Amino acid sequence: MxxxxxxxxxxxxxxxxxxxxxxxxxxxxxxxxxxxxxxxxxxxxxxxxxxxxxxxxxxxxxxxxxxxxxxxxxxxxxxxxxxxxxxxxxxxxxxxxxxxxxxxxxxxxxxxxxxxxxxxxxxxxxxxxxxxxxxxxxxxxxxxxxxxxxxxxxxxxxxxxxxxxxxxxxxxxxxxxxxxxxxxxxxxxxxxxxxxxxxxxxxxxxxxxxxxxxxxxxxxxxxxxxxxxxxxxxxxxxxxxxxxxxxxxxxxxxxxxxxxxxxxxxxxxxxxxxxxxxxxxxxxxxxxxxxxxxxxxxxxxxxxxxxxxxxxxxxxxxxxxxxxxxxxxxxxxxxxxxxxxxxxxxxxxxxxxxxxxxxxxxxxxxxxxxxxxxxxTAAGVVFVGLAEGAMLGVGLAALLALRRLTWVTVDVGAEPSGRWHVLIGGSLTFLGVPRLTAELNSVPPGVPVDLDLNIDFMDNAAFEALHTWRLAHEGTGGTVDIDELHDEWYSLAAKGARVFPAKTPPSIPDRWWLPWAYRRRRLVTQGRVAALTHHARGRRRRAGAGDTAPAPCGDSVSWGEPASCGDPVSCGDSASCGESASWGAIPELVAGAREFHRHTAPLVRPILTRMARKQEPSHLFITCADSRVVPSLITASGPGDLFTVRNIGNLVPRHEAAPPDDSVVAAVEYATRVLGVRTITVCGHSGCGAMAALLSGSVDADDLPGLRRWLEHGNHSLARYIATAGEGDEEGGPLDRLCRVNVIQQLANLRTHPGVEELVRAERLELVGIYFDIAQARVHILGQPDPTPPADLRVS
Structure with a gap:
């Protein structure tokens, strides 16, 4: 310039x-x-x-x-x-x-x-x-x-x-x-x-x-x-x-x-x-x-x-x-x-x-x-000379930079289940081999080990040390389950493929959005491959249907679709899938928390630390409690973006509605008056069980009295659906049309609350309706409702 x-x-x-x-x-x-x-x-x-x-x-x-x-x-x-x-x-x-x-x-x-x-x-x-x-x-x-x-x-x-x-x-x-x-x-x-x-x-x-x-x-x-x-x-x-x-x-x-x-x-x-x-x-x-x-x-x-x-x-x-x-x-x-x-x-x-x-x-x-x-540098300039002091400083700065670039952390510890967890982080070079081998040798022989490699580089000396220890440990009857967060340095070296010397930026753990069942099946398969291959039993790896190629030594299985071999793995098959061979031994929430601590927490900790004292969400997001609807996934949002309310049927009771329910109203008041959100989004989804119950009237008052009372807040949606009969049934059938109509009706219900209506009219608040098609994994933006519903939609 x-x-x-x-x-x-x-x-x-x-x-x-x-x-x-x-x-x-x-x-x-x-x-x-x-x-x-x-x-x-x-x-x-x-x-x-x-x-x-x-x-x-x-x-x-x-x-x-x-x-x-x-x-x-x-x-x-x-x-x-x-x-x-x-x-x-x-x-x-x-x-x-x-x-x-x-x-x-x-x-x-x-x-x-x-x-x-x-x-x-x-x-x-x-x-x-x-x-x-x-x-x-x-x-x-x-x-x-x-x-x-x-x-x-x-x-x-x-x-x-x-x-x-x-x-x-x-x-x-x-x-x-x-x-x-x-x-x-x-x-x-x-x-x-x-x-x-x-x-x-x-x-x-x-x-x-x-x-x-x-x-x-x-x-x-x-x-x-x-x-x-x-x-x-x-x-x-x-x-x-x-x-x-x-x-x-x-x-x-x-x-x-x-x-x-x-x-x-x-x-x-x-x-x-x-x-x-x-x-x-x-x-x-x-x-x-x-x-x-x-x-x-x-x-x-x-x-x-x-x-x-x-x-x-x-x-x-x-x-x-x-x-x-x-x-x-x-x-x-x-x-x-x-x-x-x-x-x-x-x-x-x-x-x-x-x-x-x-x-x-x-x-x-x-x-x-x-x-x-x-x-x-300062001492060198004062007591030796300016040029000499500057050179001393440059040399020390270079040594410290080299130390940081080659610093490696190795954390080894036993878990209550009897498994051992090893976390290796940093740049794994020949300078870190002495510490690496000392820490790995502290792992008792014959125990199952979860080895997480959170590294951005590995040279040949470090690979040889790690690989030699792995083979020796598996020779004692133990297992080693290796999980790599960055590029697969260990896997590529084990296959004899070229390992690029340049460092790679940290990446989010691969396919973190998969359900527990899919990840569990992947871990079971990976643990079985490691056990069978490195015990040299002469068996063949089964990573999927029809895959009988022998696994090279050190090969790890990447995250992918659930294994389709159709052969469930028994608890006694040396599976490396969590605290023990059987995932039923501990709650899956605990296993998920462990995975969060290992993989995701280091990535999100700086962001969460900055927002720990105050939340400033931009959206109030009202959606169904359905387990298949994940707000952060379908909106690509992160911590601090959405103030979320979830309930059966993503319903918003009208102002002074009967039966009374203050939980949703309290969230709306807090979001608009305290947090100052600029948007309220109501998200419905395909195949909603609450809407199916409204259509069929199949909720038993004796067995599910609370659910029946709650679904009375959906009567206005049912009335709007009846009043607009024939408009759009071809899109997905009666149920899906009711699911969409329900979103529009809940936006109208929001405007019955004086505080919301005042903000909307002042253009300080926007109401948005979206519809998530689960089967197609698609999000649709729905039209805006009339400020006041017609008389034939008012249900007593």
């Missing part, structure tokens, strides 16, 4: 008004933020102060105009300060400028190669850990300046020398630093309307005024910038391996920081999103220019970008104009910098360094188990 806001329509009056109204004020805010930060980062980098201002100008004008983000602001970045300081110490300032230029060339080539998005593969834990380490290092070094001393050669040395600095006598330098930090802390806590001027500018101005008024003995810096002071960069002297590594380090660090900044800033505004390849290309050109002019490396910076968005920027003009303001300040007002104490700049860097340690990132990383990566 193009984000070029400098050319497309920029000359139109509406664009000009937007720039003047939004971008111009935002550019002034960013300019005021950029000046002190650029100077402070130059100090931390060991570079000339002018280098920070040059980088701010180039970052604003060049990167802003050529980059792929509408609101990102580029300039000198605190995250690169340690790298630049080390390069200046090793190669000198002019050679560091050449390294910056070459890093820009590398970024330009990477951007043109369209590989920018690959940089986002770096773990955020590594990025945040690197920034934290840089922040701690900068804060420790500049704290010595605030205390009137000088930074040591390493963060560890700074930490060791800090107690002596704190205990020594200090001069006015300490007062200047403490005043700067105090203003920074207090200013950020003032109401927003009082914080129109950025805190760094206020802090530096306040300290400069106090130092001048009180005649403090502080260090002042005279910054003179003119075109005559420019010196060209030259090629660094030294080992070319180190030079190439330095170029790549600057290119990658500034590039990754810029890309992550672009992604983060995109979340703060509703304008066009960033073109990451163009962002990287713009950064490359900017680093070429800043290196040639003697500036610091340029990267996208979060603080200035966030300030830009908060100030109301809408296009790149804000970023470009902020660079122009910095340029004007550099040549017209640079003399004002001489009044700023160096200790104040050092205090500003301490404050910035502390802010880079964002504990909010730690909380976010904690839930994903990536805190060790963050801590190792």
């Amino acid at each position: 193009s984000t070029d806001t400098l050319s497309d329509g920029a000359s139109t009056p509406s664009r000009l008004r937007s720039v003047l109204r939004h971008d111009l004020p935002a550019s002034l805010v960013v300019f005021l933020v950029a000046i002190p930060l650029s100077l402070g980062i130059a100090v931390a980098s060991g570079a000339p102060l002018a280098a920070g201002l040059i980088a701010a100008v180039v970052g604003g004008v060049v990167a802003g105009a050529l980059g792929g983000s509408a609101v990102q602001v580029s300039g000198p970045a605190a995250g690169l300060a340690l790298v630049v300081a080390d390069l200046v110490h090793t190669y000198g300032w002019r050679a560091t400028c050449m390294i910056t230029l070459l890093a820009g060339v590398a970024q330009l080539l990477l951007g043109l190669s369209k590989v920018a998005r690959a940089a986002l593969a770096v773990s955020p834990a590594v990025v945040h850990g690197t920034l934290t380490g840089v922040g701690v290092t900068i804060a420790l070094a500049q704290l010595h300046v605030v205390l009137g001393g000088s930074p040591q050669h390493s963060a560890l040395a700074n930490l060791i020398e800090l107690p002596a600095q704190l205990l020594a006598n200090h001069s006015h330098a300490v007062a200047a630093g403490l005043l700067t930090i105090t203003v920074l802390v207090v200013w950020t806590r003032l109401p927003r309307r009082l914080r129109s001027v950025p805190a760094p500018l206020v802090a530096l101005a306040t300290t400069a005024a106090a130092a001048a008024a009180l005649s403090w003995d502080v260090t002042h810096v005279d910054l003179t910038v003119s075109p005559s002071t420019w010196v060209s960069p030259f090629w660094p002297k030294g080992d070319w391996h180190g030079i190439v590594a330095a170029v790549l380090l600057v290119a990658l660090l500034s590039g990754i920081e810029s890309l992550l900044c672009s992604v983060g800033v995109d979340k703060l505004h509703s304008g066009p999103k960033s073109d990451l390849d163009r962002v990287l290309t713009g950064q490359g050109v900017a680093n070429i220019v800043t290196g040639a002019l003697g500036g610091l490396p340029v990267a996208g910076v979060v603080v200035r970008s966030t300030a830009n968005v908060t100030a109301g920027a809408k296009s790149k003009w804000s970023t470009v104009m902020h660079g122009c303001w910095v340029l004007a300040f550099t040549f017209g007002f640079a003399w004002t910098i001489r009044y700023i104490p160096m200790e104040a700049l050092a205090a500003l860097l301490v404050f910035i360094g502390v802010q880079m340690v964002n504990l909010g990132h730690v909380r976010n990383l904690r839930g994903h188990g990536e805190v060790p990566v963050y801590l190792v």
Whole structure:
């Protein structure tokens, strides 16, 4: 997506008004933020102060105009300060400028190669850990300046020398630093309307005024910038391996920081999103220019970008104009910098360094188990070096990712029936073989085992271990019933078929809608096949009528239609079909609950957890209690969709009907007034026993008095059926027509309730009738009833 806001329509009056109204004020805010930060980062980098201002100008004008983000602001970045300081110490300032230029060339080539998005593969834990380490290092070094001393050669040395600095006598330098930090802390806590001027500018101005008024003995810096002071960069002297590594380090660090900044800033505004390849290309050109002019490396910076968005920027003009303001300040007002104490700049860097340690990132990383990566990276940057710390973090992140990808869970336990249940989940690779074999060996010999494979990958080593154990266990007289939730990794490997190495997404257990009887028959057949095949009794597998092909070792039977061999399996035939060989030994509800816990619960648990405290159904679904009507099946609905009422004949008693029945009325009232459903659906079905009883009048008052009283609420349906005789009998006979008429009548009965009628007339509630043809497995939408039934349908 193009984000070029400098050319497309920029000359139109509406664009000009937007720039003047939004971008111009935002550019002034960013300019005021950029000046002190650029100077402070130059100090931390060991570079000339002018280098920070040059980088701010180039970052604003060049990167802003050529980059792929509408609101990102580029300039000198605190995250690169340690790298630049080390390069200046090793190669000198002019050679560091050449390294910056070459890093820009590398970024330009990477951007043109369209590989920018690959940089986002770096773990955020590594990025945040690197920034934290840089922040701690900068804060420790500049704290010595605030205390009137000088930074040591390493963060560890700074930490060791800090107690002596704190205990020594200090001069006015300490007062200047403490005043700067105090203003920074207090200013950020003032109401927003009082914080129109950025805190760094206020802090530096306040300290400069106090130092001048009180005649403090502080260090002042005279910054003179003119075109005559420019010196060209030259090629660094030294080992070319180190030079190439330095170029790549600057290119990658500034590039990754810029890309992550672009992604983060995109979340703060509703304008066009960033073109990451163009962002990287713009950064490359900017680093070429800043290196040639003697500036610091340029990267996208979060603080200035966030300030830009908060100030109301809408296009790149804000970023470009902020660079122009910095340029004007550099040549017209640079003399004002001489009044700023160096200790104040050092205090500003301490404050910035502390802010880079964002504990909010730690909380976010904690839930994903990536805190060790963050801590190792930060510690590595502080005590070893920036590049080394980043590499340590990347290596640890890769190891943890490998561990997660190959993690396997094995749960083994005995059940009350004497069977053993084994659940294996995760990715089954050679790394998990030791644990797998240890857990499987804990299963006693000769016992029946239900083995559930909830895996998304299995390599050959894991298959060999599992298959060897299975054969050994069945050799002791036991049975192993294997059920695979995902693709059949074990079955395919046992058949010698090709197993694709790619992982497969989780799938819902195959044919979960089958009745218990069908699944029971399938399990019996599968258990019999496993027992007969792996005991090597020389018998043939019978998976269906006429199927006499020998089963290969390890073959499992897939879910399908019920076995049609016509030979019931006796209890003593080693069938693996639940808690025991005979399903009659336990209630089928318990077996169904076991299957739910094994297969379905892990899939629906996240959804149910979110809706555990509150239900928000969209439909009240009134249907028959017939066991063949499954509302969630015929509507493809899930948990939380339907508020369901079931009764004999899907009847809705009319308002103030006799005999009275409040159960349906209570559900209607609760659904419409409390839950706020927008639809009430009445679902009838073919072959309804209640409608058959109405037609024949065969309900015995002595044997079924409650049913007879309840079916009196269906008399209106019978009357409507009689009044419309001859209309549609050909569709399915008298019974099916009465079943359809009954649905229409119950919708009319609903409208006799004042609350329902009021909502319907206000178009806040819709009544729908559907008819489920069981034999054809088809759902039909029925027509709407008249608001008031005709007189000849009113039954006393």
